[in-house]
Amino acid sequence: MTRRIVVVANRLPVSWDGKGWVTSPGGLVRALEPVLRRANGSWVGWSGNTGEPPEPFEHDGISQRPVSLSEEELESFYYGFCNSALWPLYHDAVVSPQFHRHHWRPYRRVNERYARVAAETLHQGDIAWIQDYQLQLVPGMLRTIRSDVTIGFYLHIPFPPIELFSRLPWREEVIAGMLGSDVLAFQTSASVQNFARAARKFGRAESVGRRELEWNGRVIKLQRAPIAIDTDQFERLARSEAVQERAAELRRELGDVEHVILGVDRLDYTKGIDLRLKSFAGLLDQSREHPRRFAYVQVAVPSRESVPAYQDLRSEIEQLVGHINGTYGEAGWAPVSYLYRSLAIEELVAYYVTADVMLVTPLRDGMNLVAKEYVACRRGNPGVLVLSEFAGAAEQLRSAVIVNPYDVDGVTEAMRRATEMNYGEARIRMQRLRRTVQREDVFKWASDCLAELEAF
Numbered sequence: 001m002t003r004r005i006v007v008v009a010n011r012l013p014v015s016w017d018g019k020g021w022v023t024s025p026g027g028l029v030r031a032l033e034p035v036l037r038r039a040n041g042s043w044v045g046w047s048g049n050t051g052e053p054p055e056p057f058e059h060d061g062i063s064q065r066p067v068s069l070s071e072e073e074l075e076s077f078y079y080g081f082c083n084s085a086l087w088p089l090y091h092d093a094v095v096s097p098q099f100h101r102h103h104w105r106p107y108r109r110v111n112e113r114y115a116r117v118a119a120e121t122l123h124q125g126d127i128a129w130i131q132d133y134q135l136q137l138v139p140g141m142l143r144t145i146r147s148d149v150t151i152g153f154y155l156h157i158p159f160p161p162i163e164l165f166s167r168l169p170w171r172e173e174v175i176a177g178m179l180g181s182d183v184l185a186f187q188t189s190a191s192v193q194n195f196a197r198a199a200r201k202f203g204r205a206e207s208v209g210r211r212e213l214e215w216n217g218r219v220i221k222l223q224r225a226p227i228a229i230d231t232d233q234f235e236r237l238a239r240s241e242a243v244q245e246r247a248a249e250l251r252r253e254l255g256d257v258e259h260v261i262l263g264v265d266r267l268d269y270t271k272g273i274d275l276r277l278k279s280f281a282g283l284l285d286q287s288r289e290h291p292r293r294f295a296y297v298q299v300a301v302p303s304r305e306s307v308p309a310y311q312d313l314r315s316e317i318e319q320l321v322g323h324i325n326g327t328y329g330e331a332g333w334a335p336v337s338y339l340y341r342s343l344a345i346e347e348l349v350a351y352y353v354t355a356d357v358m359l360v361t362p363l364r365d366g367m368n369l370v371a372k373e374y375v376a377c378r379r380g381n382p383g384v385l386v387l388s389e390f391a392g393a394a395e396q397l398r399s400a401v402i403v404n405p406y407d408v409d410g411v412t413e414a415m416r417r418a419t420e421m422n423y424g425e426a427r428i429r430m431q432r433l434r435r436t437v438q439r440e441d442v443f444k445w446a447s448d449c450l451a452e453l454e455a456f
């Protein structure tokens with residue numbers, strides 16, 4: 001019999017749109033929702049509104065258990081500790097992490113609250129499946145209240161090398177929190193190794209087998225489980241008549257250029273959007289005598305808009321787009337189309353279907369689902385994926401054109417290679433990528449994770 005699963009995540013998978021609850025977009029939700037529906041699960045998380053939390057309710061077959069966050073906690077816990085300290089630290093410190101004691105204390109307090117709501121929701125023998133860097137202390141806290149449940153933790157972002165992690169003033173407490181789990185899962189082997197090293201050094205855990213640690217008399221399993229997508233859903237949408245028509249229309253709107261190049265990201269400094277734009281400028285520069293050969297579409301989803309580093313990035317990107325269009329555009333035609341908004345999934349898929357070259361060039365990324373979504377949408381007409389070696393996805397999608405995103409000229413060169421690649425090579429590469437994305441979809445990811453947890 002499948003055991004009941006309680007997911008504990010920063011956000012509920014739904015938000016209130018003024019009239020009712022609607023499913024939220026984003027990698028994590030898209031990945032976990034189908035799994036929970038199958039397992040008769042509950043979800044513990046914040047509703048998205050500060051103030052009194054709503055009563056528990058059900059949405060789309062999943063029971064929802066809201067956790068409250070005050071306005072002040074949103075600032076200090078979420079924007080402060082999670083997104084100005086942990087997020088940059090875990091992504092190679094591409095911007096300087098901000099460590100503040102007045103952010104750390106709310107982090108601990110809010111983690112305690114999630115642990116308490118989870119403890120009230122769980123029945124004996126259930127599986128608590130805690131998600132991501134916002135809740136790293138929850139496994140340890142939950143274990144002290146409910147030692148009768150199985151506790152899993154999944155980190156969606158990279159676990160950094162020890163040289164970086166050591167900077168965290170509260171490193172011992174974070175490691176102890178995570179070690180409260182029975183199973184700790186990560187996107188890549190590199191993250192597993194980084195964590196094991198940090199756990200030995202800062203938690204005095206001992207390695208007792210391949211991917212097993214012993215700590216406080218318990219054995220903790222470490223797992224590599226690369227997250228994935230609902231591949232069938234993307235394939236089906238990509239084949240649909242409406243999407244095919246929209247894709248043809250987009251191509252016309254983009255001026256029927258030879259090569260449509262696409263980038264789709266949350267607007268985040270880890271995604272390398274600015275460097276990528278510079279690389280595209282390099283490509284335009286090389287082909288000045290053939291204007292209108294390339295159109296680059298950058299879709300950026302607004303994100304963490306109240307964090308200063310994100311505001312700076314947004315204006316930097318807008319300036320770059322203006323500069324490129326001013327330099328290489330013509331009256332009535334601009335080489336870069338920049339959309340700063342979230343798209344409906346059908347529209348997103350139409351862009352994937354239109355794009356001859358997909359640029360996924362993060363400076364560091366836990367996995368990157370966009371790369372997998374693009375591959376899932378490319379049936380029949382191959383297209384080329386240019387992928388950063390620093391995305392977790394690069395461990396699996398080896399037939400992509402792999403690049404170092406910091407190497408602006410190297411990425412220009414990869415774009416040129418991608419646009420000139422002969423059909424045969426593109427097809428073989430895409431077939432290999434598609435096999436991986438079809439074989440290792442989100443349902444396999446979930447069943448791999450749950451199999452480890454159910455074995456406890």
Ligand code: ADQ
Pocket residue numbers: 025026027028030031156157227264265266299300301341342343344345348365366367368369370371373
């Ligand atoms: P993210 O950093 O958000 O996720 P990613 O994995 O690319 O990054 O997921 C983004 C999701 O948002 C994708 O499913 C994509 O389709 C969607 N999306 C992007 N742009 C959109 C747009 N304009 N409109 C609508 N939807 C859009 C974090 C980690 C990743 C990890 C995931 C899942 O940073 O490394 O892969 O969690 O674990």
